Amino acid sequence: MRNLMTTLAVLALLVTLLPGAALAQDPVYEDETVFDFDADVVEGQLVRPDGENIMGQRGRDAASLIRIRPDFIPEMVRSVEEL
Template identity: 40%
Template sequence: MELMRSLLLALLAVTVVAPGALAQDAPEDGTIVDPNDPSVVYKKKTEYDFEDDVVEGSFVRPEGEYLDARRSARHSSLIRIRENFVPEMLRSAEDI
Protein backbone atom coordinates (compact mmCIF):
# COMPACT_ATOMS: atom_id res chain seq x y z
CA MET A 1 0.00 0.00 0.00
CA GLU A 2 2.83 2.37 0.89
CA LEU A 3 4.61 1.55 -2.39
CA MET A 4 1.50 2.33 -4.43
CA ARG A 5 1.05 5.60 -2.57
CA SER A 6 4.63 6.70 -3.21
CA LEU A 7 4.36 5.74 -6.91
CA LEU A 8 1.14 7.74 -7.20
CA LEU A 9 2.74 10.78 -5.57
CA ALA A 10 5.79 10.49 -7.85
CA LEU A 11 3.54 10.28 -10.92
CA LEU A 12 1.58 13.31 -9.73
CA ALA A 13 4.78 15.29 -9.16
CA VAL A 14 6.10 14.45 -12.64
CA THR A 15 2.76 15.39 -14.19
CA VAL A 16 2.75 18.78 -12.48
CA VAL A 17 6.43 19.66 -13.05
CA ALA A 18 6.98 18.26 -16.58
CA PRO A 19 4.99 20.83 -18.62
CA GLY A 20 6.97 23.69 -17.11
CA ALA A 21 10.25 21.96 -17.89
CA LEU A 22 9.25 21.33 -21.51
CA ALA A 23 8.14 24.91 -22.18
CA GLN A 24 10.47 26.97 -24.37
CA ASP A 25 11.39 30.58 -23.81
CA ALA A 26 10.25 32.93 -26.56
CA PRO A 27 13.09 34.53 -28.52
CA GLU A 28 13.57 38.19 -27.65
CA ASP A 29 14.30 39.39 -31.19
CA GLY A 30 10.66 39.00 -32.34
CA THR A 31 11.15 35.82 -34.36
CA ILE A 32 9.12 32.60 -34.26
CA VAL A 33 10.80 29.18 -34.44
CA ASP A 34 9.00 26.28 -36.14
CA PRO A 35 8.49 23.55 -33.50
CA ASN A 36 8.69 20.80 -36.15
CA ASP A 37 11.95 22.09 -37.63
CA PRO A 38 13.99 24.29 -35.24
CA SER A 39 16.30 25.38 -38.06
CA VAL A 40 13.40 27.34 -39.63
CA VAL A 41 12.93 30.81 -38.13
CA TYR A 42 10.09 33.15 -39.11
CA LYS A 43 9.85 36.90 -38.56
CA LYS A 44 7.03 37.90 -36.27
CA LYS A 45 5.76 40.49 -38.75
CA THR A 46 6.07 40.18 -42.53
CA GLU A 47 5.36 43.03 -44.93
CA TYR A 48 4.82 42.77 -48.69
CA ASP A 49 5.25 45.85 -50.87
CA PHE A 50 3.32 45.90 -54.17
CA GLU A 51 3.82 49.61 -54.88
CA ASP A 52 5.93 49.20 -58.06
CA ASP A 53 4.11 46.14 -59.43
CA VAL A 54 1.38 46.40 -62.06
CA VAL A 55 -1.52 44.06 -61.39
CA GLU A 56 -3.78 43.38 -64.37
CA GLY A 57 -6.96 41.37 -64.51
CA SER A 58 -10.40 41.13 -66.01
CA PHE A 59 -13.84 40.76 -64.55
CA VAL A 60 -15.19 37.33 -65.45
CA ARG A 61 -18.92 36.91 -66.00
CA PRO A 62 -20.91 33.99 -67.33
CA GLU A 63 -21.96 34.26 -70.95
CA GLY A 64 -25.65 34.34 -71.84
CA GLU A 65 -28.77 35.84 -70.42
CA TYR A 66 -30.12 35.68 -66.91
CA LEU A 67 -33.31 33.63 -66.73
CA ASP A 68 -35.60 34.02 -63.78
CA ALA A 69 -37.26 30.83 -62.57
CA ARG A 70 -40.97 30.44 -62.00
CA ARG A 71 -42.17 31.23 -58.51
CA SER A 72 -42.88 28.17 -56.43
CA ALA A 73 -46.53 27.35 -55.82
CA ARG A 74 -47.98 27.89 -52.37
CA HIS A 75 -49.79 24.91 -50.88
CA SER A 76 -51.71 24.55 -47.69
CA SER A 77 -49.97 22.68 -44.91
CA LEU A 78 -50.54 18.93 -44.73
CA ILE A 79 -49.94 18.99 -40.97
CA ARG A 80 -53.15 19.35 -39.00
CA ILE A 81 -52.71 21.18 -35.69
CA ARG A 82 -54.73 19.53 -32.95
CA GLU A 83 -56.67 21.50 -30.39
CA ASN A 84 -56.42 18.95 -27.56
CA PHE A 85 -55.18 15.49 -26.65
CA VAL A 86 -57.95 14.55 -24.22
CA PRO A 87 -58.76 11.10 -25.74
CA GLU A 88 -55.09 10.04 -25.65
CA MET A 89 -54.71 11.32 -22.09
CA LEU A 90 -57.76 9.34 -20.96
CA ARG A 91 -56.44 6.15 -22.63
CA SER A 92 -53.06 6.72 -20.98
CA ALA A 93 -54.70 7.13 -17.57
CA GLU A 94 -56.71 3.91 -18.07
CA ASP A 95 -53.53 1.96 -18.90
CA ILE A 96 -51.95 2.91 -15.57
Protein backbone atom coordinates (compact mmCIF):
# COMPACT_ATOMS: atom_id res chain seq x y z
CA MET A 1 0.00 0.00 0.00
CA ARG A 2 2.83 2.39 0.88
CA ASN A 3 4.60 1.55 -2.37
CA LEU A 4 1.45 2.33 -4.33
CA MET A 5 1.04 5.73 -2.59
CA THR A 6 4.67 6.65 -3.32
CA THR A 7 4.25 5.70 -6.98
CA LEU A 8 1.06 7.75 -7.27
CA ALA A 9 2.72 10.76 -5.63
CA VAL A 10 5.68 10.59 -8.04
CA LEU A 11 3.35 10.25 -11.04
CA ALA A 12 1.27 13.22 -9.88
CA LEU A 13 4.41 15.30 -9.53
CA LEU A 14 5.63 14.35 -13.00
CA VAL A 15 2.26 15.06 -14.58
CA THR A 16 2.21 18.57 -13.10
CA LEU A 17 5.79 19.39 -14.13
CA LEU A 18 5.85 18.06 -17.70
CA PRO A 19 3.42 20.54 -19.35
CA GLY A 20 5.32 23.53 -17.96
CA ALA A 21 8.62 22.24 -19.32
CA ALA A 22 7.12 21.62 -22.76
CA LEU A 23 5.78 25.19 -23.06
CA ALA A 24 8.94 26.94 -21.88
CA GLN A 25 10.53 27.92 -25.19
CA ASP A 26 12.89 30.80 -25.82
CA PRO A 27 11.44 33.62 -27.94
CA VAL A 28 12.92 34.08 -31.41
CA TYR A 29 14.12 37.62 -32.19
CA GLU A 30 15.01 39.17 -35.52
CA ASP A 31 18.69 39.80 -36.21
CA GLU A 32 18.21 43.54 -36.66
CA THR A 33 15.51 45.97 -35.56
CA VAL A 34 15.16 49.35 -37.26
CA PHE A 35 13.20 52.25 -35.73
CA ASP A 36 12.30 55.07 -38.15
CA PHE A 37 11.62 58.43 -36.44
CA ASP A 38 11.94 60.66 -39.53
CA ALA A 39 8.19 61.34 -39.85
CA ASP A 40 7.68 61.95 -36.13
CA VAL A 41 8.16 65.28 -34.38
CA VAL A 42 9.93 64.88 -31.08
CA GLU A 43 9.59 67.90 -28.78
CA GLY A 44 11.13 68.46 -25.41
CA GLN A 45 13.54 70.50 -23.41
CA LEU A 46 16.82 69.89 -21.70
CA VAL A 47 16.32 69.53 -17.95
CA ARG A 48 19.14 70.87 -15.82
CA PRO A 49 19.34 71.78 -12.15
CA ASP A 50 18.85 75.41 -11.15
CA GLY A 51 21.93 77.01 -9.67
CA GLU A 52 25.66 77.01 -10.11
CA ASN A 53 28.36 74.41 -9.68
CA ILE A 54 30.85 75.36 -7.00
CA MET A 55 34.25 73.77 -7.18
CA GLY A 56 36.15 73.29 -3.93
CA GLN A 57 39.85 73.08 -3.32
CA ARG A 58 41.45 70.07 -4.92
CA GLY A 59 44.79 68.45 -4.41
CA ARG A 60 45.18 69.74 -0.89
CA ASP A 61 47.43 67.42 1.09
CA ALA A 62 46.55 67.33 4.76
CA ALA A 63 47.86 65.14 7.52
CA SER A 64 45.60 62.27 8.44
CA LEU A 65 43.62 62.69 11.64
CA ILE A 66 43.64 58.93 12.19
CA ARG A 67 46.59 57.65 14.19
CA ILE A 68 47.27 53.94 13.64
CA ARG A 69 48.42 52.27 16.85
CA PRO A 70 50.79 49.31 16.65
CA ASP A 71 49.43 47.66 19.82
CA PHE A 72 46.98 47.98 22.70
CA ILE A 73 49.21 46.68 25.48
CA PRO A 74 48.46 49.48 28.04
CA GLU A 75 44.70 48.89 27.69
CA MET A 76 45.12 45.12 28.04
CA VAL A 77 47.25 45.54 31.19
CA ARG A 78 44.61 47.89 32.68
CA SER A 79 41.79 45.44 31.95
CA VAL A 80 43.74 42.58 33.59
CA GLU A 81 44.46 44.71 36.67
CA GLU A 82 40.73 45.47 37.05
CA LEU A 83 39.93 41.75 37.31
